[in-house]
Structure formats: C-alpha cells, structure tokens
Amino acid sequence: MLVLVLAVVVLLVIGGCVCVFWEARGDAPRWARGVAKATLLGGELARSTSRNSRSRQSTGDE
Template identity: 65%
Template sequence: MVVLVLSLVVLLVLGGCACVYWTARGDAPRWARVVSGVTLLGSEAARSLPRGSSSGRNGSDD
C-alpha cells in the first residue's frame, strides 16, 4: 500500500515538472499552465518549511 501511494506521489511530481517545462516553452494549454502554477506553488511552500536541526542526527558537535 505504501509503495502504491509513493508511486502516485512520484507520478504527480513528474507530471507537474513536465507541465512546468511545457509552460516554459510557451506552447502549453491552459490546464498545463494551471498545473504548472500549482507545482511551482508547492515547490515554494516546501522550500519555505523550516528544516530540522542536524545536530541531533549524526551526534557530532561541529
């Protein structure tokens, strides 16, 4: 079940990236521009999420 969900997520991400590329070329239909916008918004949201502290992950005090 987990593999199915992860496969769907990967397919959605790849489809979104394809729409971004298609839109950047300039000859995309309206629905592809909408998908591209949603993909770019999701990308910005993921980038703005706070990252966890790396000090507890590997145990080193650099």
C-alpha cells in the first residue's frame, strides 16, 4: 500500500514538472498553467519549510 501511495506521489510530481516545462514554452492550455502554478507554489512551500527547520536546528545547537 505504501508503495502505491509513493508511486502516485511520484507520478503527480512528474506531471507537475511536465506542466511547468509546458507552461514555460508558452503554449500550455489553461489547466496546465494552473497545475504549473500549484507545482511551483508547492516547491516554494517545501523550500521555506526546509529553511525554517534548518534555522531552528542551528539555533538549538548554540
């Protein structure tokens, strides 16, 4: 079951990356632009969460 969930997540990530690439070319339909924006937003949220956890760890070591 866990493998199935991970496979679905990987497929969604790959699909999001394809939509970002398609949108960057400029000929993507409206739905692909929405998926691309959601993918980029998710990446920014993951990046900011990662930065916040690192900054908490570094301040805890002092």
